[in-house]
Amino acid sequence: LCMLPSIVMLRTYAEDLESDAFNAEEYVERLAWRLTGPGGGDKIDAVFLNAALEEEISNLQILFDQCQGKIRNLENQCREEEETFCAALEKLVSENEIADGKLKTLNERVNSVAARVVHLGDQLQSVTAPRARAFEAYQLMVHFNEFLSDQPLESETFTDPDKLVEAGEVIYKLHIIAMELPKEKYEAVQTRIAYKYDELEKMLIEEFVRHHHANAKLKMKQIANVLSQFNGYSQAIDAYVEQCQWQSFRGGDIFTDIWNMLQKHDPVINDVFPNPQQVMSKLVLNIYHGKLQGYVRSKLSNASDPELYLSSLYDLFQKNNKLVDKMTSELVCCPEKDFILMLVNTVFSKYLPDYIKIETNYLHDQCKSILQKFYEKNGHVKKSGFSGIQDLKRDLQARLMQDTRTNYSLLSEEVAINILQETKLAFHRCGVLSSANDLSENVRQILDILMQYLCREHLEYAVDLAVNAIQSNENQGVKDFLNILRQTAAISHLLEKQIDDSVSALLKNSSQSTSCLEHAKSLLETIEAKLDKGVDKMLTTIVGHVRFILTTEQKKQEFKPEEDDNNGGEIPLCSNACSMACKYLSQQIAIMNESLDGSNLENTLTELVVRFHRVIVDHIYQFQYNSQGAMLLLCDVSEYRKVVSELNIPIAKKLFVTLHALCNLLIVSSDHLLSACSSNTLEQKGMKNTNDEIMETKSIFEEHSSAFSRWLTSRSERVRSACGRWVIPNFGHCSTATVQLRKCIFTRAIRLIDALLVWSVKWHLIPFLILVGYSLLGGCLFHILEGGPTIPKLTNRSTRPYILRARVHTAADYQKEATLQLWRILGKDVNDTERWQQVQDTWIWYNSKALVPEPAAPCPEFQLPKPPKLELNFWTSVYYAVTVYTTIGYGDIVPRTTGGKIFTMIYCLFGIPLLFYILEELGTMLLKMLHCILRWLKLAFNRPVLHRSDHCLAEVPLSVALLLQIIWLCTSAALFLLWEDEWDYFTSFYFFFISFTTIGLGDVVPKYPSYTLMCSILVLLGLALVSMTVSVVQQKIDLLFQLLMNDIEHEYRKRQVDPGTSKLSFGKRDDMLDELRYLCDGKPLQSRILFKVMGKSKRDLLLQSYVKKASTRNIAVQTVHSKFKSVSCQTPRQTAEPKSKTNRKYKSEMKDSSVNDSEPSVESSVPEAGSSTETGEPKKRYLTKELRCMLYGFGDSKQPFAETVDLLEDIVMEFIKSFTLKSMEVRKTGRITLEDIWYLIRRDPKKYSRVKDLLTMNEELRKARKAFDEAKY
Incomplete structure (x- = not known):
C-alpha cells in the first residue's frame, strides 16, 4: 500500500513523457511548484527539498530504465519483422520474375493467335461481304419483283408499322435503282416506287415529329439518319425548327429567350442529326429572320425621338453582340462566325449606316438646347461678335449693370457636366455601333461637337466676356474674371479626364489619334492664352487704379x-x-x-x-x-x-x-552719403568687394598695357635691326667673320623657308595655314566689335x-x-x-x-530651351568665326551691334568659298597620308603596290575612309567629355555628329569658353575627313564609269565573235538601262551601290555608248577561222621599203611564211592601231612598236611568238578591265609598254609564269640578233 502512490506517480510520469505535447520546461516548472508550494514560501526546507529531488530523480531514472527496455524490445521486434519482410520480398521478387516470363510468353502466343484471328477475319469478311451484298441484292430483287407485279405489297417490310425505318432504307435504294432504268419499259414500276417513296417519306417525317414530342432521342436519331438520304430531309429540319421555337419566347428579353432555347436544344441537335452544324445554322437563320428582325423593327420604328432611338439601338446591338459571343464560345454545334455576322448585318443594316448622322444631329440639338436654356435662365442674349467700339461699350455697360442686379456668371459647371455626360454616352454608343473602318472618323465628329459647344461656345465665350469686362474703376470685373478662371480650371480638368478615358481608348490603334488629340489640345491652349491675357489685363487694371489713386490724391x-506749413505740425x-x-x-x-x-x-x-x-x-x-x-x-x-x-x-x-x-x-546729407551706402541694408560687404574688384581690374589693365607697350617696342627694334643687317652693307662697322656668319645664317634661313614651302605645297599645308590666319583675323575683329564692356x-x-x-x-x-x-x-x-x-x-x-527679378508667371508658356550664352573673349570670338564660315551656327554666340552684323555678312562672303577650297586641299592631304600608311602596310605584308604616287585615290578603299570618319567622330566625342562634366557620351557624340553634318541645331553647345578653340579644331578636322570621304566616293564613281564603258566594249567584241557568250543583247533602246543593271549584278556590292548613286550625265554617256554599239549589231562579222586565213591585211611595216639588207631579208622571210604556212602572221593577226576591223570600227591596239618588234622573233621557229601574242592579248584585256588608275591611263594613251607588262607579271607571278618565260626567251633572242649584226657589220 505504501508503494501504491509511487506506482501511480510513475504511471503518470510515463504517460506525460510519452505524450506528443510533452515540454521539459513545463515539467520542471510543475515539479518546482509542487515541491515549494504555489506561493513559493518565505522559508524553504533544504533537507525536504533535497530528499524530494532525489526521489524525483530516482523515479525518472526508473522511468529511463523502463524506456530503455521498451526501446530494446521494440528494436528487436523491428529487426525480426524486417528480416521477415525481406525474406517475403525476395520470394515475391522471384515469383514476379517467373510471372513476367510467363506473361511475355503468353503475350507472344496472344499476338500470334491475334494475327491468325485477324487473318481469318479478313478471309471471312472477304467471303461474307459478297454474300451480304448478294443477299442484299436478292432482297432488293424480291422487293422489286413485288413492285413489278400488279399485286399489292405483301412483304412485312412494307406492311409492318414497326419496320418503318427498314422500309425507308429499302425504298430509298429501290428508288435509286428505278431512276436508272429505262422509262419506256419500266414506267409503271417507277411510278409505283415513287408513290411508295413519297408515302414513306411523309410517314418518316410524321414519325420523327411524334418522337420529338415524346423526347425519344434514339428513335429520332434512327429516323434522321434515314431521312438524311431523302429529298424531304429539309422538311423534317423545318418541322424541328418550328417545334423548337414553339412557346420559347415568353420572357421580357428576347435575347435571353433565344440563348435559353439554343442552349437547351444544342445537345439534342448534336446527338440526333448527322449534320448538327447545318441544323443549328438553319435554326439561327430562322430566329434572326423571324422573331429577332420583327422585334428590332418594332423597337426602332419610332425615329422621331432620337434619344429613345439611339438608346434602343445601342441596347439591342450590345445585347446581340453578347449573344453572338456566347454562341461562338459555348455552343457545341455553333455555326460559323462569318455566317452569324452576316445575319447580324442583315438585321441591323437598315439602321447602322445612318447612325452617326442621327447621333451628331442629336448632339448638336442637345448641346445647343443646354446652352440656350442656361442663357435664357440668366437673361443673357448671346452674340457672335462685336461690331465696333461703341457696341462693345454698350454691351459691357449692360453687362455691368445687370451684374449689379443679379450677380451671375456666364460659366456654369453644371452646364459643362451635362454636355460632358451627353458626349460620354455618345462615345460609348459610337464604340459599339461603329465599324472598325468608320470608328476613328465618328469619334472625331463627336469630339468636334464637344469642343465646339463646350470650349468655343461656352468656355471661350465666357472668358472673352470676362476679359473684356475687366474695368479699372470697379471690383466687379476682377471678381467675375477670377470666378471664371476658377471655373475654367475645373471644367478643363473634367474635359481632359473624359478625353483620356473615352477618346484615347477608342483611338488607341488609329492613325487619327494624334490629329484629334492635337486639335483638342490646341483649343485648350487657346483658352489658356486668353486666360493669361486676362490675368495680365487684371493686374494692369489693378496697378493702373493704384497709379490713378496716387496721381489724383x-x-x-x-x-x-513750405517751412511755414511745418511749424507746429506733426x-x-x-x-x-x-x-x-x-x-x-x-x-x-x-x-x-x-x-x-x-x-x-x-x-x-x-x-x-x-x-x-x-x-x-x-x-x-x-x-x-x-x-x-x-x-x-x-x-x-x-x-x-x-x-x-x-x-x-x-x-x-x-x-x-x-x-x-x-x-x-x-x-542723409551729401557728406555722409558714402557711409550710408555702406550700411548693412545696402550690402556693405558687396559694395566693398565691388570697389576692390574695380581697383584690381584697373591695376591689371595698367600692367597688361605697359607689358604690351614694352613687347611692341622690343619687336619693332628687332625688326628694324634685322632689316638693317640684311639690307645695309658692311661699311667697316663689323668684322669679316661677322659678315660671313650673317650670310650663312641668311642662306640657311632662305633654304629652310624654301624647304618649308616645298613641304607645305606637297602636303597642302598652305591652305590650312591660310584658314588658321583667317579664323584668327575674324575672331580678333569680332572681339573688337562685340567684346567691349557694356x-x-x-x-x-x-x-x-x-x-x-x-x-x-x-x-x-x-x-x-x-x-x-x-x-x-x-x-x-x-x-x-x-x-x-x-x-x-x-x-x-x-x-x-537689378531690382526686377524674374517673375513666376501664373500660366507658364512652353518654350524651346535656348542655348547658354558664352562669355565673349578672344577664343570664343575665334570659335564664333569658325561656326560662321562652316555654316554650323549653333546660336550660342550672336552679334549684338550693327557693326558686328555687317562684319558677319562680309566674313561669310569670303569665308565660305575659302572653306570649300581648303577642305578639298585638306582632304587631298589626308588621302596622301592614308595612301602612304596603306602602302607601308602592303610592303610590310609583301603585297603588290603601285609605284606611282598619283594613284592614291584608287588605292584607298571606301570602307577605310568611312571607318576613319567614324573613329574620329567617336574620338572627338570622348575627348570632349574630359572638360564637359555635365555631358554623357551620347550627348557628346550627338553634338559632334550635328557639327560634322553642319546642321548646328544649337540645343547642345559647349559651355566653357577656354575649350572652344579645341572644339573648333576638332570640327575642322572632322569636316576635312568628310571632304576626303566624299572625294573617295566621287573617284570610285568615275572609275566605275570607265569600267562600265570598258565592259560594254568588251561585250560588244564578244558578241561579234560568238553571240551566245555575251551578257548584253544590244537590243531595243527601252531595254538598255536594264542591260546596264544586269551588267552590274556580277560586280561587288560597292560597285552596285555606286551605280545607283551615279549621276545622270554619266548614265547618259553609258547609254550613248550602248546605243552606238547596238546600232552596228547587223553588220556582217567574219568568223575567227576566216580572219586567221585572211592575209590581205597589210601593215605599214610590210608595205614600207626596207632600209637595210637585214630588214629586206627579214621582210621576204615574213612574206614567205605568211603565204606558205597556215598560221597567221604577226601583222595580220594583230592589226595596227587605227586599222579597220571586220565591223568597220578601228580596233584599239595597246602594244607599242618596240614591244611588237621584240616579239616578232629572231629565230626560225614562230611558235614562241604565237603563244606570246595570245597570252599577251589575255593580259592586256584583263588589265584594261581592272579597276585601277593605271588601266585608265593605258586606255587614254592607247599604248602599253614592256614595263607595264612586267608590272602585271609581278602582281601575279604564278598566273603569268608562261608569259614571263617567253618574254625572257625573246629578250635573249633579241640580244643574240644584236650581237650577230654587230659581228657581221
Missing part, C-alpha cells in the same frame, strides 16, 4: 512742404493717397485669395507685387523732397511694405526693404517697360556698375541739382536692371 506739396503715419492705395490693394488681394490657390495664387501675387513696386518707384520719381517730405515718403514706403509683407512672398520683402533703404538716403547709358528720366516673363541677369553685376557710377557722381564738382539728377538717372537704370 497725391499732391506735389506733400513731399516738399508727420502723419502715411499720406492720404498711400492709405487709399493700400486699402484698394488689400481688397484685391483678398479677392484673389478667395478665388485662387496653390501656385496660381503665388505666381499671380508675385507678379502683382513686382508691378506694384514699379508703380511706387515711378511715383516717387515725380516729386522733389525736403527732409520733412522724405520722412513722409519713408512712412508711405513702410505702409506699402506692411501690406505686401502679409503675402509671404519672398521677393516682396526684398524689393520693399531695398526701396526703404534707398529712400532713407534722401534724408556701359549703361544714363538718360534723363529713362525707363523700360516691364515685360512679362522676361529673364533678367543677376543683380550683382548691375550693383557693381551702379556703385561705381555713384562714386564717380559724388566725386564730380557740380551743383546739388545736377548731382541729384544724375543720381536719380543711375537709380532708374539700376532699378530697371
Whole structure:
C-alpha cells in the first residue's frame, strides 16, 4: 500500500513523457511548484527539498530504465519483422520474375493467335461481304419483283408499322435503282416506287415529329439518319425548327429567350442529326429572320425621338453582340462566325449606316438646347461678335449693370457636366455601333461637337466676356474674371479626364489619334492664352487704379512742404493717397485669395507685387523732397511694405526693404552719403568687394598695357635691326667673320623657308595655314566689335517697360556698375541739382536692371530651351568665326551691334568659298597620308603596290575612309567629355555628329569658353575627313564609269565573235538601262551601290555608248577561222621599203611564211592601231612598236611568238578591265609598254609564269640578233 502512490506517480510520469505535447520546461516548472508550494514560501526546507529531488530523480531514472527496455524490445521486434519482410520480398521478387516470363510468353502466343484471328477475319469478311451484298441484292430483287407485279405489297417490310425505318432504307435504294432504268419499259414500276417513296417519306417525317414530342432521342436519331438520304430531309429540319421555337419566347428579353432555347436544344441537335452544324445554322437563320428582325423593327420604328432611338439601338446591338459571343464560345454545334455576322448585318443594316448622322444631329440639338436654356435662365442674349467700339461699350455697360442686379456668371459647371455626360454616352454608343473602318472618323465628329459647344461656345465665350469686362474703376470685373478662371480650371480638368478615358481608348490603334488629340489640345491652349491675357489685363487694371489713386490724391506739396506749413505740425503715419492705395490693394488681394490657390495664387501675387513696386518707384520719381517730405515718403514706403509683407512672398520683402533703404538716403546729407551706402541694408560687404574688384581690374589693365607697350617696342627694334643687317652693307662697322656668319645664317634661313614651302605645297599645308590666319583675323575683329564692356547709358528720366516673363541677369553685376557710377557722381564738382539728377538717372537704370527679378508667371508658356550664352573673349570670338564660315551656327554666340552684323555678312562672303577650297586641299592631304600608311602596310605584308604616287585615290578603299570618319567622330566625342562634366557620351557624340553634318541645331553647345578653340579644331578636322570621304566616293564613281564603258566594249567584241557568250543583247533602246543593271549584278556590292548613286550625265554617256554599239549589231562579222586565213591585211611595216639588207631579208622571210604556212602572221593577226576591223570600227591596239618588234622573233621557229601574242592579248584585256588608275591611263594613251607588262607579271607571278618565260626567251633572242649584226657589220 505504501508503494501504491509511487506506482501511480510513475504511471503518470510515463504517460506525460510519452505524450506528443510533452515540454521539459513545463515539467520542471510543475515539479518546482509542487515541491515549494504555489506561493513559493518565505522559508524553504533544504533537507525536504533535497530528499524530494532525489526521489524525483530516482523515479525518472526508473522511468529511463523502463524506456530503455521498451526501446530494446521494440528494436528487436523491428529487426525480426524486417528480416521477415525481406525474406517475403525476395520470394515475391522471384515469383514476379517467373510471372513476367510467363506473361511475355503468353503475350507472344496472344499476338500470334491475334494475327491468325485477324487473318481469318479478313478471309471471312472477304467471303461474307459478297454474300451480304448478294443477299442484299436478292432482297432488293424480291422487293422489286413485288413492285413489278400488279399485286399489292405483301412483304412485312412494307406492311409492318414497326419496320418503318427498314422500309425507308429499302425504298430509298429501290428508288435509286428505278431512276436508272429505262422509262419506256419500266414506267409503271417507277411510278409505283415513287408513290411508295413519297408515302414513306411523309410517314418518316410524321414519325420523327411524334418522337420529338415524346423526347425519344434514339428513335429520332434512327429516323434522321434515314431521312438524311431523302429529298424531304429539309422538311423534317423545318418541322424541328418550328417545334423548337414553339412557346420559347415568353420572357421580357428576347435575347435571353433565344440563348435559353439554343442552349437547351444544342445537345439534342448534336446527338440526333448527322449534320448538327447545318441544323443549328438553319435554326439561327430562322430566329434572326423571324422573331429577332420583327422585334428590332418594332423597337426602332419610332425615329422621331432620337434619344429613345439611339438608346434602343445601342441596347439591342450590345445585347446581340453578347449573344453572338456566347454562341461562338459555348455552343457545341455553333455555326460559323462569318455566317452569324452576316445575319447580324442583315438585321441591323437598315439602321447602322445612318447612325452617326442621327447621333451628331442629336448632339448638336442637345448641346445647343443646354446652352440656350442656361442663357435664357440668366437673361443673357448671346452674340457672335462685336461690331465696333461703341457696341462693345454698350454691351459691357449692360453687362455691368445687370451684374449689379443679379450677380451671375456666364460659366456654369453644371452646364459643362451635362454636355460632358451627353458626349460620354455618345462615345460609348459610337464604340459599339461603329465599324472598325468608320470608328476613328465618328469619334472625331463627336469630339468636334464637344469642343465646339463646350470650349468655343461656352468656355471661350465666357472668358472673352470676362476679359473684356475687366474695368479699372470697379471690383466687379476682377471678381467675375477670377470666378471664371476658377471655373475654367475645373471644367478643363473634367474635359481632359473624359478625353483620356473615352477618346484615347477608342483611338488607341488609329492613325487619327494624334490629329484629334492635337486639335483638342490646341483649343485648350487657346483658352489658356486668353486666360493669361486676362490675368495680365487684371493686374494692369489693378496697378493702373493704384497709379490713378496716387496721381489724383497725391499732391506735389506733400513731399516738399513750405517751412511755414511745418511749424507746429506733426508727420502723419502715411499720406492720404498711400492709405487709399493700400486699402484698394488689400481688397484685391483678398479677392484673389478667395478665388485662387496653390501656385496660381503665388505666381499671380508675385507678379502683382513686382508691378506694384514699379508703380511706387515711378511715383516717387515725380516729386522733389525736403527732409520733412522724405520722412513722409519713408512712412508711405513702410505702409506699402506692411501690406505686401502679409503675402509671404519672398521677393516682396526684398524689393520693399531695398526701396526703404534707398529712400532713407534722401534724408542723409551729401557728406555722409558714402557711409550710408555702406550700411548693412545696402550690402556693405558687396559694395566693398565691388570697389576692390574695380581697383584690381584697373591695376591689371595698367600692367597688361605697359607689358604690351614694352613687347611692341622690343619687336619693332628687332625688326628694324634685322632689316638693317640684311639690307645695309658692311661699311667697316663689323668684322669679316661677322659678315660671313650673317650670310650663312641668311642662306640657311632662305633654304629652310624654301624647304618649308616645298613641304607645305606637297602636303597642302598652305591652305590650312591660310584658314588658321583667317579664323584668327575674324575672331580678333569680332572681339573688337562685340567684346567691349557694356556701359549703361544714363538718360534723363529713362525707363523700360516691364515685360512679362522676361529673364533678367543677376543683380550683382548691375550693383557693381551702379556703385561705381555713384562714386564717380559724388566725386564730380557740380551743383546739388545736377548731382541729384544724375543720381536719380543711375537709380532708374539700376532699378530697371537689378531690382526686377524674374517673375513666376501664373500660366507658364512652353518654350524651346535656348542655348547658354558664352562669355565673349578672344577664343570664343575665334570659335564664333569658325561656326560662321562652316555654316554650323549653333546660336550660342550672336552679334549684338550693327557693326558686328555687317562684319558677319562680309566674313561669310569670303569665308565660305575659302572653306570649300581648303577642305578639298585638306582632304587631298589626308588621302596622301592614308595612301602612304596603306602602302607601308602592303610592303610590310609583301603585297603588290603601285609605284606611282598619283594613284592614291584608287588605292584607298571606301570602307577605310568611312571607318576613319567614324573613329574620329567617336574620338572627338570622348575627348570632349574630359572638360564637359555635365555631358554623357551620347550627348557628346550627338553634338559632334550635328557639327560634322553642319546642321548646328544649337540645343547642345559647349559651355566653357577656354575649350572652344579645341572644339573648333576638332570640327575642322572632322569636316576635312568628310571632304576626303566624299572625294573617295566621287573617284570610285568615275572609275566605275570607265569600267562600265570598258565592259560594254568588251561585250560588244564578244558578241561579234560568238553571240551566245555575251551578257548584253544590244537590243531595243527601252531595254538598255536594264542591260546596264544586269551588267552590274556580277560586280561587288560597292560597285552596285555606286551605280545607283551615279549621276545622270554619266548614265547618259553609258547609254550613248550602248546605243552606238547596238546600232552596228547587223553588220556582217567574219568568223575567227576566216580572219586567221585572211592575209590581205597589210601593215605599214610590210608595205614600207626596207632600209637595210637585214630588214629586206627579214621582210621576204615574213612574206614567205605568211603565204606558205597556215598560221597567221604577226601583222595580220594583230592589226595596227587605227586599222579597220571586220565591223568597220578601228580596233584599239595597246602594244607599242618596240614591244611588237621584240616579239616578232629572231629565230626560225614562230611558235614562241604565237603563244606570246595570245597570252599577251589575255593580259592586256584583263588589265584594261581592272579597276585601277593605271588601266585608265593605258586606255587614254592607247599604248602599253614592256614595263607595264612586267608590272602585271609581278602582281601575279604564278598566273603569268608562261608569259614571263617567253618574254625572257625573246629578250635573249633579241640580244643574240644584236650581237650577230654587230659581228657581221
